[in-house]
Structure formats: structure tokens, C-alpha cells
Amino acid sequence: MRIIQIIDSLEAGGAERMAVNYANTLVDEIDFSGLVATRKEGVLLNQINQKVSYLFLNKKRQLDFGALFRLRSFVLKNKVTHIHAHSTSFFLAVLLKCICPNLKIIRHDHYGNNEFLATRPYFVLKQTASFFNGVIAVNQKLKNWSEVQLKAENVIYLPNFPTKEMGGEEHTILKGVEGKRIVSLANLREQKNHFLLLEVAQKLKEFYPDWTFHLVGKDFEDEYSRQIIKQIKECDLESNVFLYGSRQDVEYILNQAPIAVLTSQSEGLPVALLEYGLYKKAVVVTRVGEIPMIVQHGKNGLIVDSDEPDLFYLSVVDLIANVTLRSDFGKALYDTVQANYTAESVMEKYLNWLKIS
Template sequence: MRIVQLIDSLHPGGAEKMAVNYANELANHIEESHIIITNQSGALADQVHANVKCKIFKRNKFNLFLIIVNLLIYLKKHKITAIQAHSSSYKWAKIIRTIYPNIAFYWHDHNGNRLDWDEVENKKIIQASKYFTGTIACNKTLLTWAANNLLTDKTIYLPNFVSVNSEIKVTTLFGDNEKRIVCLANFRNPKNHSFLVQCFIDSEISKLGWSLHLVGNTYNDAYFNEVKNIMDAHDESSVFIYGLCSDIFNILNQAQVGILVSSYEGFPVSVLEYGLTGLCPIVSNVGFMPELVHHLKTGYVIENNNSKQLIEAFKSLPVSDQWKNLAENFNKQIITNYAASKIITIFLKQLNE
């Protein structure tokens, strides 16, 4: 088998990270693994393994036709048998399947807000789906939506998995070595940074040495400015913003708690990364997270935007070692259920059926 991961860019994000993870892991299981980026590269390019064939197109409104031609030539030259198109890359289905109908085209949906997504965009996906061989959903809600709406008979549920990629240690976190809470999320909706920072401040656990570390791409916009304004208003010195970082596992190995309190999610890879590195998770009950983290068994699960519950979770950290047991339980669960080799085996079996 020769499989291509198709993605718009390699800027850090959930869909982009999974495209890289699939490309890297498949390289150990099939004849050739490829990843094609149709718009622009990004920080995740450094995580693509040497045994993965990588092609990057820099699309603009003037060279779209040339990219289409070169993409089709690439697929034929490398005798590609299947394409796994992530998120907005579904748009290539009609062109590719019209020219090369024998190439299997699977669309991988990562959008945790699909049910409330733009109706026009969803209609475009439905129209394109008649060219899909099948659809891959990262949680059961997306699977149901696909089965009820898309014009393809094959719908596959595949949970995300986590892989450790080689990285150079660059980032050193501030604060007490044993009292760090980290959030891996780009500064944009629906990641709820303002809510997170306000609840951390209101919990007052910073007075006991705990600190909050925000890692993710920042944008000079109203969302980011709101977070900064909250910090400035409280003269907060225990919340640290690092921006975009490439040494994620190095960062996580310096923390004790991983948090993600988004207002909606699909299947966040960051929470898997928390588990793999032995962090105690604090998450909101959206998307796949309630199935991934079980309250007071493998972490803390709060209701969406419930400040009281989040503050209580924060306050519990300094007064008990319970979070250490939860972290250990979560680590075991992730290693057992979300190992890359296990998910890849299921994926290849589904493609061959």
C-alpha cells in the first residue's frame, strides 16, 4: 500500500498533528507513506520522519491550476493507492477521483463542532462526499453525523493516537518544579483561555506556589488581548505565556497537571500527550473528552464553562496527593488504549475490507 496524508498546512493544530502522526506511523507498516501539504508548511514539518515522502505546495490564487496538475502527476508517479484527506482537504476529492477513480479517498473529520458548523460549508462536504470511498471520524458524534448525512456507505470510527517524535529541548518552564499546570492550545476559539486564566487567578493557588503555563500560537487579536488584560488587571505573575513551541514533550515533562477546558472539541491530541507523559488531566466535558477522562478516576472533568467546578479542581491540587494517583491511572489508560500501533492496525484493516 502507498498512502498519502493530505492536509492544507503544517501549522500546529489537531488535524495537522494527526496527519503527521499517521504519516510517521504508517511508514513502519506499508510500502510507502507520503504527506502532501497543499498550501503552506509550518512548525510541524520538523516532526515528519525521514522515511516519509513529503511534498509541499505553496498555493495562491495564481498557481492553483499548476498545483492541481503537479498533484495529479505526483499521485500517478508514486502509484498512490489511498488518500487520507484531513479536514478541509475534502475539497480535492472530486478532482482526484475523477482523474484517478481507482485511488481510494478517505475523508478524516476532526471538527468537534461539526453539528453546529456553518451550514453552507457542511453542504459542500455533503456534495463532495459522493466522491469519498469512506469517512473517518475521531469521535462517535462525528461518526453519527457522517452516517446520517454523507453520501458514502463506509463510515469508520478511529480514535486519535499519540506518538513521541524526536525534538530538541529548548523551553524551560518558570515556576516551582513540582507545581506546574500546562495548557497546550493555540490562542483562539474554542480553547477558552480567558475562562481558564480567570479561574486560576480566582482559585488563589498561586499563593501556594502553583503556576499556569500557556503554550500555543498567539495572534495579535481581541482573543489574545482579552487574556492579557485579565493578567494585567490582577498583576498576575504566576501565569506564563510561551507562544508556539516545538519541544512539546520536553515541556510536558516539566509539568504535573495538563489542562484543556475548551467550549467544544473533537478528539484533542494534547490530552493524549498529557497522559503519555504522566500528567493529571483537567478537562471540560465536551467532544470525546468525557470518554477519554473519567472524573476522579483518571482526572478531573468539569461541565463546560463551569467556573465553580474548575476553581474547586484547582483548589484540590495543593491539599491532596489525589492528582498523583489520577495521573498514574490516566497514563496506564493512554498506553493501553491509544497506542499508535493499535490504531494503525485497525486503520489498515478497515482500508482492506
């Protein structure tokens, strides 16, 4: 098989990370593995394995025929058999299928607003559904949604999987007191619900002022991020909550923090949580998306409803107060990730599925 991954950007988001992870993992498994970024590059460019064939299309608009034919040339030159389109890049894959009908195309559904699937727009997806040889869903809700709403027949659930970052010279030094840091890996998007984190930070400041929160993720410099910055200032949290923007050195960052959190009000299967497990972090997370399939409360972490700030705070305090519990949870979460969410196990299912798709 000769497969390329297509993604709109290489910013540090979950879908983007998975496109890179698939390309990197496949490079030693199949005849050809490529990666195409359609609209924008980003920090993940440095994470692409040198053996992966990479193309940046610099696509400027929805119907960019120059970009389409550059993609066609890349596909023909490398004798590509499968196009694996992540998130919204599926539309370009459909256009390519129209002029290269022998290609097999796969749509990878990373849709994150799983708690609001009933309001998901799907007109374009339904009109183009017949072009796809198969659909990959990152959780069971999305699999069921494609089968019911799109009448898709060949849908498989494949979990996301973490990989350790490649190279990189960035070494982010977290502020605060050593051993008393809490990390959140989440882009500044509304679904990530950073205001829950800020509410918890206010409570924590009163009784545990040495403990600090460290928010790592892309700042889109929109109204949502402006409100976060405003609330940090208004609540006098500038010495308790720190923003770092996008960072590549996830392992280096997580090694500086004994606790990691996710405060999302909606999720698919967050790569950040799998990375927490990969680096043996004790976690407090919200009960959304596929998270309850990974974190079992009291066994490998703590999980609470997304509208329970007091309970979230108390859960964080439980971890602060008990070093042994933190260690036990971190090891147990690592075991969970190793047992169910490794690149090797996902790739085996993926390649077997492609052979019959």
C-alpha cells in the same frame, strides 16, 4: 498499499499532528507513506520521519491548477493508491480524483466544534460526498453526523493517538516555581475557552500565588488572543499566566509540570489530552466532545462542565493539595491511553478498514 496524507498546513494543531502521526506510523507498515502540505509549512515539519516522502505544494488559492498538477505528478510518480485527506484539504483530493479516477480517497473529519454541529456548514461536503470511498471520524458524534447529514455509508470511528516527538533541539524552560506549574496545550482559538483558565488563575492567585499557568499553543494574533493578553494585564496576572506560542518539545514541557488542564467549550478528541496521558499528567478537563470517554472523574482525572469556573478551580486545588492523588491519576490516565489510544491499535483497524473500502 501506497498512501499519502494531505493537510493544509504543518502548524501545531490537532489535525496537523494526526496527519504527521499517520504518515510516520505507516512508513514501516505499508509499501509507501507520503505527506503533502498544501498551503503552509510549520513547526511540525521537523517531526516528519525521514523515511516519509514529503511534498509542499505552496497552494495559493482555492483553485490552484499548478498545485493540483504538482500533486498529480507526485501521486503518479510514487504509484499512490490512497489519498487520506485531513480536514479542509478534502476539496483538493476531490479535484485530484476527477483527473485520477482510479485513486481511492478518504476524508478524515477532525471538526472540533462538536457542541455546535447543528450549525456546521456542510453544503460542499454533501456535494462531494460521493467521491469518497470512506470517512474517518475522530468521535462518535462526527460519525453519526456524517451518516445522517451526508448519508455516508462507509464511516468509521478511529480515535486520535499520541506519539512521542522526534528529535528537535528546542528546550522550552517554563517560568515559575518548580513543582508548581500547570500546563495547557491549546492553540489560542475561541473553542479552547482560555477565559475560563484566566478566571481560575485569578482565584488561584489569591490563595496559591506560587502556582502558575503556562499556555502553549499557536497565537494567531487575532482579536481572541488580543483579548487574552488584555485580560492578563488588566487582572494583574503577568506573573501567574505565561504564553509561549507554538512549541515542539511537548515532552520536555510536560515534564516540568505536575498538572495539565483543558478548558475547552467544544472539542473532538483532543490530541493534547492523549499527550497528557502519555506523559502521566494529572488532569482537570471539561466535559465536551470525546473527553468523557477518556477521563473518568475521580479515577484517572477530574472532569467538570465548561461553564463551572468555581468547580474547575476547586478541582485544580484538589490536585495541588494532594501529591499522591496527582501521581495516581497520572498513572491511571497513562494506562487508559495505552489500553485504547495507541498507534498500533488504531493502525490495525485503519488498514483492515482500507482493505474493504
